[in-house]
Each structure stands twice: as structure tokens, then as C-alpha cells.
Amino acid sequence: MSYLANADRYHSMQYRRCGKSGLKLPALSLGLWHNFGAIDDYEKCRKIIHAAFDNGITHFDLANNYGPPPGAAEETFGKIFRQDLKTYRDEIIVSSKAGFGMWPGPYGDWGSKKYLVASLDQSLKRMGLDYVDIFYHHRPDPNTPLEETMGALDLIVRQGKALYVGISNYSAEETQKAIEVLNSLGTPLLIHQAKYSMLVRWVEEGLLDVLDKNGVGCIAFSSLAQGILTNKYLNGIPADSRAASTRGNGALEKNGLTEKIINKVRGMNEIAQLRGQNMAQMALSWILKDQRMTSLIIGASKPDQVSDSIQCLKNYNFSPAELDSIENALK
């Protein structure tokens, strides 16, 4: 079946400016870390991408190592892109990253110029793209000078292989330094990609201030804590859930679902119901209440999860009393 995008796709999505750049991102983006590997059903992958684009999700987030096996998510995306999205290229923001181990030997990991340039070339081939919109350094490298890593990002932009650059998992202090180096090179930092959810709050302790002060955007990942911040684990572990899978590569495992965490989710689920939301929607709208957040990247194993999560945009304002109740439930 050929794909024709929903003509109404820009109707309900909200687009937020990324820092002080010219680029706007959808408040919800779609990530392909899991569910798009060689082990996943291709037609289902296609449907998830269609559900996203049909609802105004114009941003697809990848990395060299997403799969399994590493590289497979970029291949799946490339296939869907060629089959369905090619004519929409100028309506789509594709990001990829390098920073984790990809090939043997000293040049397949971390943050050298050698690794980053070669890895992006491989990613472009796998996806069948001439350029990515955003290229990230995936994690800080304590053993490579920051000037070299940021110099590689600058080079990649000058080569036309990426339009913008980002960093991920850098601390507030490392981010400030990266911003200064990139500014001196003339390729400003567009965005920081950070783990941020009701259960993981480190960005509130300095990173968001650094980004705001410097006009850099912020995009959150794992805002559902890989599914913990939904109501799916309140009565056990469903067979088709991530926690029941054995995907590896950092995927949620059963031992991540302690009684203590599930009890917190139970408390928050009640607050969500009072707000007319389900747990997943409240967890996502809680991130978007802060206007410093440009976007958040959802993951999805089914197309319906995309449509469900998008409903969070209907209510991302929280009263002080609701915020207090959430803090109490999290204690």
C-alpha cells in the first residue's frame, strides 16, 4: 500500500522554537531507539511512523547504535523513508548521533574527529539521506579534547552533512564549555538531548538554566521512563511490554519495576485521572509545562500509543495544588 500523508497533519501539533535558532520542533518527536530493529515487524514500524507524521510529528530521532543490531533502526527508517516519506523530505527533521561503540578498533567509539565523521557517513548511507538535520555527539568523552569533538561537529556542518549540531548526556558544566567552543567556531549549539522525566530530574539542577541563558533548546528523552510512567505496569508485566522483552541495549528490565516505584505511579495515576488524563499523558504534559523544553521524544511500540500520547497537548498547565500532589506522590 502506498502512503499519502494526512492533509490535516499540521492542525493540532504545537511547534516550539529551538532556543534562539530559526528551527521549530514539534512538541512531541518520535524516537527509534527501540521497536525499529531488525527483530521488529516492518509493517508495524511503518504504521508507527505514519501515525506520527499524520499527527504533525515532523521530527524523527535516531542514532548510529539503535537497533538491535546497532545500525538496524537507521536501516528501517531509510527503507520507510524511501518507500513513504521521500516526497516529504523538506517537511521532516531527521537526527542521528554518534558516541557509543559501533565497530572494533580504536576509531569506532567515543568522540574523536575520525570516529564522528566516519560514523555519520555510515548513518547517511544506512538511511539513504544526503544530510541529517541535526547531528549529535551522544555522550561526553573524557579522553578527547572538547575542541576536537566540537571541531568535528563544526566540520560536519561545513561539509553539508548536517544542518545543526547537538550534544547529549553532557553535564551543565560540560555543556557551557561546549557552547563556548562551538560559538568560537561559528557553529552554535542548537540543542541538548537529556533524560528527563518525573523520576529523573537532574536537568532542573543547572542544565536548563545554562541552556536558557545561552539560547539553546532542550529535548527530553525517556519521559515515560521507558513505559514505567504509564498505567501498564500497575497490575503486573504485560507480555507485549518492553520490560517483558529481552531486547538488551539499555531496555527496561523487570528488575526496574520495584514495588516502591509502582506505588508512586499508582499515586500519580489518581492525580492524572482527576486532570482528565491517563498516566502517560500527564507524565508528558508535565515535561511540556516548562516552556524551556523545546520538545520531548516519545518511544512507541504501537501506532495507538502515538495517538494516545499526543493527547497530552490538550492540557499541559498544572495548578500549584496539582504540582504539590505530584511532588508528594513522588516522595
Ligand SMILES: NC(=O)c1ccc[n+]([C@@H]2O[C@H](COP(=O)([O-])OP(=O)(O)OC[C@H]3O[C@@H](n4cnc5c(N)ncnc54)[C@H](OP(=O)(O)O)[C@@H]3O)[C@@H](O)[C@H]2O)c1
Ligand atoms: N540521547 C540518549 O542517550 C537517549 C537515550 C534513550 C532514548 N533516547 C531517545 O528517546 C526516545 C524515546 O526513549 P524511550 O523509548 O525510553 O521513551 P519513553 O517514551 O519513555 O518509552 C517508550 C515506551 O513507553 C511505552 N509507551 C509509549 N507511549 C505509551 C502510551 N501512550 N501508553 C502506554 N505505554 C506507552 C511503550 O512501551 P512498550 O514497548 O512496553 O509498549 C514505549 O515503547 C528514543 O527512541 C531515542 O530517540 C535518547
